[in-house]
Amino acid sequence: MSVLGEDGSASAWYNYWVYKYLFLFFLSSVRLLSNYCLELPSGIEDTIIKVMGVTTAEYDLLFSVSAWPNIFLCLVGGVLVDKLLGRRLGLLLFVICLLLGQIVWGVGGLVDNYIIMLVGRFFIGAGNELIIVIDHSFKATWFKEDLSLAISIDIGFSRLGGTLAILLPQLIYDSLSMFHTPTSRLGVTILTAAGFMIIAMIFSVIVIQADYMREKSAKEFKSDDVAFTDKSKGIKQVFSFIFLLSVSINMLFTPVLYSFVSIAQKFFVQKYGLSIKMANIANGLLFGSAIVLTPVAGMIISKVGFHLFWVLLCNLTTALPALLMFMFSNTESYIPFIAGIFYSLSYTLGGPSFTALPALVVDKEYITTGYGILRGAYNASLSAIVYITGFIIDTKGYFMLQAFFVYLTILCIHIVLLLIVLDFISQKPRLNVPGLWIKYIINK
Template sequence: MEEEDEEVRALLGGRPEGDSAVRGAPRALPALCDPSHLAHRLVVLLLMCFLGFGSYFCYDSPAALQTQVKRDMQVNTTKFMLLYAWYSWPNVVLCFLGGFLIDRIFGIRWGTVFFSCFVCIGQVIFALGGIFNAFWLMEFGRFVFGIGGESLAVAQNTYAVSWFKGKELNLVFGLQLSMARIGSTVTMNLMGWLYTKIETSLGSAGHVTLGVTLMIGAVTCILSLICALVLAYLDRRAEKILHKEQGKTGEVIKLTDIKDFSLPLWLIFVICVCYYVAVFPFIGLGKVFFIEKFRFSPQSASAINSVVYVISAPMSPVFGLMVDKTGKNIIWVLCAVATTLVSHMMLAFTFWNPWIAMCLLGLSYSLLACALWPMVAFVVPEHQLGTAYGFMQSIQNLGLAVISILAGMILDTWGYLLLEVFFIACVSCECAMWQHLISYRALNSEVEEEKALNSEVEEEKGVYKPYQSPDIEQTA
């Protein structure tokens, strides 16, 4: 304890009490070194943003190298999509356990380092699978990578809540999301070019070229691990100087709460799964689609395949502000779903410039993310939020794992047209669920009005009983 006090006094510029010299006022720390100063917190924010950069960069590396992976590893599309499925499988469970491990076992600092190590190790194993021509090793690497990926995002958000408050927090979350999309965009446009350069250096294409390319991508994960270590040091230092507590996720997971979930919440879960399975698997398979149908070059195909992330980076904060100001979450989600349906129909049944459809998909994806996820808080009590969000992420990952495999099988058997029809069916199912949610809300509103009217009549008769409204989303 005395050693810690000495360290704090040294950081603040004071002297030990036993020093016979005349003690002046403690020196003010430089702005960059003062945890309470904005300049220091901006440095922390920069580290937070790059904390998840490596994870998002490497997540979409299979999509960026779809042609090369299938050719060099001699696998069909079904096996290729297993690289995405294996990422999602561990997160079916870890969505419930990630926050618990951070809060109760490791703490935010060691938890962040722990999950960053899983991301690094997983990407290295993934690359070694390419070098040694072992596709099973690549699958195992993606499984290990998935263990760290989603939980690292939870740790990233926990750091944000610990260091920033109020309106600052909305901006911080927006910047973190934008950096994640930048990571995905960079890998889409860089990895193919990098593969070509390594192929030229080695003299031939093949699984070794693929593995070396993926190993270079692992450098971004190492940089993120360094950010995790520096963040841990700065957070510990700030705790001593400012006497602040270590950040916690605040998640309270109780599986017994699932039986109390309302019908609107289950509909939101289904809508979430139906939407994301029509976006992420499509991006995972999109590069070859644009090459085969629209005769794009590999570079142009990578560019258009990444446009969803390019648009999402700047537009997510803008749409978030718009939804906050206007409300009407149901209407905005319906607009996003309808726009997604139009974009998939354009890609499936027309030969119009696909940039139009992909830009629409990017806008709708950004809008839905801003409008759908906050709706969970409108239909469940606060004490069930942790369980609701954990379950929502869990079934989302389950859906992505299953549909990724199914999409690969459809593509191998029937081709891209039937795959697009399948995605259209998923979005159409989502529209039906959304219409059911709107009808359910309207019916409950009528019941509420009728009960309120009956209560007024009973009050006039002197037999008034207090009315409790049903638990249903009211902000639309």
């Protein structure tokens, strides 16, 4: 199916915004629901500890068991999707994987078996991460010059899922008064998320059908000329120095933010004398603007382009000043709120910028592998930085922790500057180009 564009030339239906963003709604809804399942323990932390009789360390393991394996699973999964499964089958399989994991976790709650719960959480983590990898791959194919906007909307959906995971589970647990045993109430609370994943599976089928129609229309719409793909070139792109540098930005920027969020409540209480309630509000500001402002930032970045300049801007003007405020302030109670807003703005500007970089470097035949490497490296970095964060707090204190975060941010700035120079002197710049150029770069 094709229609005539404004200039009289034929244009495929999937290039029109109403179809593209309807597709994005269903794709991002899958991400929202999967993220809800992943972060669900955050909303019933105290309940899990009391009902299951586990320690805080055992509760934390519910998150760790879903994170460490993904260092390897993302890479392997990305290669499998590119070489064997394809995006459509891969999405369906990993949504089913997450659904089964949620059911197993819920059954573990019903029978009061912590080991079964851990098994379920492992499958949830694996499914969620690989859904993210495929999600990015779909967006790179469908959106091209609007990729940053699509990523920003997806980030908003993801954070909405995380917010709902904090707000809803305890309300659901408290409403299940018809179940007399706490373990039954806990198990049913967890299993409600399995119901959400059934909805996600329906949405994924819609995504699969839409992408199949797009691919079929694209083959009919294009000329009969067959383009030759140099596969060795694609492999070199996946492991090129430029690509690895772009991955390292993601390894430094986002893990520092997430690591700080994980310890921020206690930090705000101890250093600034905030109550737990006010500390939670200040901590919420670290992601507060992401849901609302990130799509706006993504729209601007998509139109303007120059992704590396945006990454540099968010580090220099928001992330670094926020960390320096935390580092050198005394006990002023307003600092967490001001610095929190700054840090939130850094994520708002940075997220859509550096997440789009692999799609600008890697050919479409290897894009899922590229994003698999990105997510695997991110998980490795996050796990390491979270561990180092706890170690520094226990041995050196919060001042040295902030110094460590400042050092990583400055290192990230240096890498961005290096990428800007390398892209500028390149014969074919790809990363730091105007927005109008991007549609000619992605999926070439």
